[in-house]
Amino acid sequence: MQHPPVLTPEPGAPSQAPATVYKRAAARGAVFQAIQSGASFATVTHAAVAGEEAVLDIRGFDLWYGASRALWSVAMRVPRGKVTALIGPSGCGKSTLLRSVNRLNDLIDGVRVDGDMLLNGDSIYGSGVDVIELRKRIGMVFQKPNPFPMSIFENVVYSLRIDGERDRRVLEEVCEQSLVGAGLWEEVKDRLQDSALRLSGGQQQRLCIARAIAAEPEVLLLDEPCSALDPIATGRIEDLIEELKGSYSILIVTHNMQQASRTSDYTAFMYLGRLVEYGPTRDIFLNPQLAETEDYVSGRFG
Amino acid sequence: MSTATAPSPQAPRSGADASPPRSGAGVRRSGARRATSLFAHGEPLVWLTAGSLVLALAMIAGLLALVVAQGAASFWPQPVVRVELDGGRVLMGEVTASEDYRPEPSVLDALSPEARVRAREALDTSAGSARRRMLRIGNYELTNEHFAWFSDFQQVPGSESLPEWALVIERRTWGRFYGLPKAWRVDGKVETTDPAEIHERLERERELAEERHERILVLERDEIGELNALQERARLAVRKAELEHGARSPQRAAAEAELALVIASSEARFGELQQQIRELRDVNRSRELVLVTADGIEQALEIGNIVRAYPANRIGSVEALGVYLSRWGEFLADEPRESNSEGGVLPAIFGTVVMTLLMSIAVVPFGVLAALYLREYARSGPVISIVRIAVNNLAGVPSIVFGVFGLGFFCYIVGAGIDDLLFAERLPNPTFGKGGLLWSSLTLALLTLPVVIVATEEALAAVPGSMREGSYACGATKWQTIQRIVLPRAMPGIMTGMILAIARGAGEVAPLMLVGAVKLAPELPIDGNFPFLHPERSFMHLGFHIYDLGFQSQNSEAAKPMVYTTTLLLIGLIVALNLAAIFVRARLRRRFLAGAI
CATH class of the missing domain: 1.10.3720 (MetI-like fold)
Structure with a gap:
């Protein structure tokens, strides 16, 4: 391997010993300098993460777009039933990491990966993995609302339709449950056969969430779900994430520090393709172990 | 320029030389604005683009206007004109074209002396040009022409008229006929000679004749066609048996027996149908309209051959509209006749x-x-590019x-x-x-x-x-x-x-x-x-x-x-x-x- 992973974490034994050393001894920016110069660097993972059961276990994951490397040995355990936020400046690889989870990056020419992820113990990148079946276990919501050109009803039950579900009663039940779950039922229950494209932006995004949870995903990926929405619609989506917490394991990418601090239980800070610091949101925002993380979350950098 | 001769205080910017500059910067700014405004705003290009569009639209509109005007007008019934020409020839028909031309002197030589004098005078006053018109004279079986040109100077003065009862007859064969009604005959016996009554009888009988004609068509095309198809199928079966099993095979013999049976049974039916058709034809043939042409020749037309007949100079605009619509109906719903130049499409x-x-x-x-394969499945590369170029070039191949x-x-x-x-x-x-x-x-x-x-x-x-x-x-x-x-x-x-x-x-x-x-x-x-x-x-x-x-x-x-x-x-x-x-x-x-x- 050209780029040997700096860190090969073993499950349940995240490295955390050197963290305090960095904060006390090194000058501010030493970590960023090390990353920029390509020097080896170890992720600082807080001890609290180790106590959580992982729904998704990312193990030393690397990714290249052609010749340029986008992810550097990312190792991260996403806890079950919690909201985990990915933060970091633009281009740090948050979305790439997210899209690697359901292998959407496979669609892009020239993408090469190394390392593996485990979804509830099942390999995602192992040989012989059925990508289609894998994606059915993972829900995803994108930056811009992307309802399909069909009715609201058909949008919600899309994942059941492609599985060949024809029973009208099942479909209607799932549709109602999902829409209720996404907080959209009251607004659209009388016009389920209308085109989904006639909904407002915020409604469309909640519809996409309903579509994602209709398949009962093991993990729900949200890629900046509020970036195209106004503050009121954003507030509703955040409330919704709060409600979904517990029943779904959520991995959310966000640029909005307040959103990360408000909605998430755990926060991971990424920079230039590396996972820099990962821990409980409260600690990351109030008591980070690295000065660089503190600079970023307080707005002094990024 | 007016600014040079009469500088006015109302137009201080009309020229830097005409009015004293207030400040150097002001002059430069105003001058710059004048020099660039035309091109900066793209004014000439706006005119150019708008002009191109107008030209394109004008061409399309012209084409459509020509087609619509000519196409929509062609079925409107025209009056029937009767003229006597110098030399005794009488023409009757619809005017289809009119133009000015310069007659050759030899044309005048053919006229009678007094007509020649009149023609010379007319030509002198109009600087040598004369009007000529084309009449659709029809009656092809008598005249061997459908159209005839005549010049104004050829006609006997005051002879142009619109005969009241001149009938325009559209026929299934031989094209149109123009004539004055003379008699209505049934089985060779004259029943009436009154033009109004003839026209009335004609209208009534024509509808019945039309029904008989339709019936004949049904018998010929459907019933006899079906018999023919049966016989043909039996004949083909024989040929097929011969090809598949040989000329002396029992299968061929069976097919041949079947064919004989089909022919025998259809022959009787065939004769029956022929008889029916003959009877219908005879009825249609027995009713005749006798017309006199402009030249005074009597001609009898069978009712079965007449598609439409109307007294062109008597009908008002309502009846004319009726003729017009009925022609459109025929055009849209009937089969062509007269080598496609009449009837429908x-x-x-x-x-x-x-x-x-x-x-x-x-x-x-x-x-x-x-396109799905090209866009969704094929991996883009030189081969796909070549395919795409080839497909686009296919659109340019002459049809x-x-x-x-x-x-x-x-x-x-x-x-x-x-x-x-x-x-x-x-x-x-x-x-x-x-x-x-x-x-x-x-x-x-x-x-x-x-x-x-x-x-x-x-x-x-x-x-x-x-x-x-x-x-x-x-x-x-x-x-x-x-x-x-x-x-x-x-x-x-x-x-x-x-x-x-x-x-x-x-x-x-x-x-x-x-x-x-x-x-x-x-x-x-x-x-x-x-x-x-x-x-x-x-x-x-x-x-x-x-x-x-x-x-x-x-x-x-x-x-x-x-x-x-x-x-x-x-x-x-x-x-x-x-x-x-x-x-x-x-x-x-x-x-x-x-x-x-």
Whole structure:
């Protein structure tokens, strides 16, 4: 391997010993300098993460777009039933990491990966993995609302339709449950056969969430779900994430520090393709172990 | 310039030299503005672009106006003019053209002395030019011409008149007849000689005769046609048995016995039908309209031969409108007669529509599938680029080349192969191995394929990537994504391709002349005989009909109005087909593209 992973974490034994050393001894920016110069660097993972059961276990994951490397040995355990936020400046690889989870990056020419992820113990990148079946276990919501050109009803039950579900009663039940779950039922229950494209932006995004949870995903990926929405619609989506917490394991990418601090239980800070610091949101925002993380979350950098 | 001679305080900026500058900067600014405004605002280009558009619109409007004016007017009944010419000839008919010309001196020499003097005087006052008019005089069996020119100076002064009872008779054969009614005869016996009564009888009898004519057509085409088809099938069965089992086989003997049976049973029925037809014909023949032509010749016309008759100079605008509409009705709903220069164009309309529909059915799925592979599955590279360039170049190949290809490939290779395999008993008469509806449709499908592929590719490319990703993220396979998301979303764009293909294909004539369009198709491609759709048959096409009328007709002067009317109809038909497709597309748009994405 050209780029040997700096860190090969073993499950349940995240490295955390050197963290305090960095904060006390090194000058501010030493970590960023090390990353920029390509020097080896170890992720600082807080001890609290180790106590959580992982729904998704990312193990030393690397990714290249052609010749340029986008992810550097990312190792991260996403806890079950919690909201985990990915933060970091633009281009740090948050979305790439997210899209690697359901292998959407496979669609892009020239993408090469190394390392593996485990979804509830099942390999995602192992040989012989059925990508289609894998994606059915993972829900995803994108930056811009992307309802399909069909009715609201058909949008919600899309994942059941492609599985060949024809029973009208099942479909209607799932549709109602999902829409209720996404907080959209009251607004659209009388016009389920209308085109989904006639909904407002915020409604469309909640519809996409309903579509994602209709398949009962093991993990729900949200890629900046509020970036195209106004503050009121954003507030509703955040409330919704709060409600979904517990029943779904959520991995959310966000640029909005307040959103990360408000909605998430755990926060991971990424920079230039590396996972820099990962821990409980409260600690990351109030008591980070690295000065660089503190600079970023307080707005002094990024 | 006025600014130079009379500088006015109201126009301080009209020229720096005319009014004293207030400050250096002000002069420079105002001067700069004047020098750049024209080009900076793009004023000349706006005029240029607008001018180009106006020119394009004017050309299209001119074309449409010509076709509509000529095509819509040609069926309106004109008055019948009667003139006596110097030398004793009398002409009667409808004025179809009028122009000024310079007569040769030799024309005057042919006139009688006093007429020559009058003509000289007339020519002197009008500086040598004279008006001449063309009359449609009809009565071809008597005069051997359909039209006659005459100059104003040739006619006897004061002889031009509009005879009250002059009848215009449109006939099934021999073209039009112009004459004055003289008598109504039944079985050779004169029943009345009063023009009003003759006209009334004519109207009443003509409708009955029309019914008899229709009945004869039904007997001839359907009943006798069916008998013929039965006999033909039995004959082919014999031939088939011979080919498959040998000339002395018991199968052939059985088939031959069957044929004898069919012939025997149909012979009796055949005679019966012939008898019926003869009786109907006799009735139609027994009622006769006796007319006197302008030259004083008496001519009797059978009622069965008359399509329409009206006293052109007596009818008011309401009756004229009736004649006009009835001519349009005949044009749209009847079959052609008199080598296409009269009657209707129903078979051509039918052929055009069926051919266009078959073409769409062939080209749209084929083109969409090809575009799907090109855009969705094929890995982009030099090969795909070459394919794409080749497809685009296909659109630039002259259409006649497609005709040659269609004839060589579809008719002579594919068609002959089908004949060998399935219709061996009919050889050497080709079934599919000649031009026909199917081969024409496929040839035009090939011709319009690039249009559909390019439009579909663009429509597929316009489907947002976010929608595809959303579908993949739901666990859909590529095909499910294409089928459920991409294709519905691209459907309006694909419809645009289909509309363009229809517009191109329905108006195309050149390749059809090689692969199946004919001047006169005896049978429609769809009829009541099994298997109802006969894709191997030749067919009539409006575009080819126009060419045939305008340039292949023996009586091209009489066919000229039909050329315009048929052109008008073809344009209208293509517009209608397009409107239908646009309507469907608008509905799809409302369904799939509502709201901003």
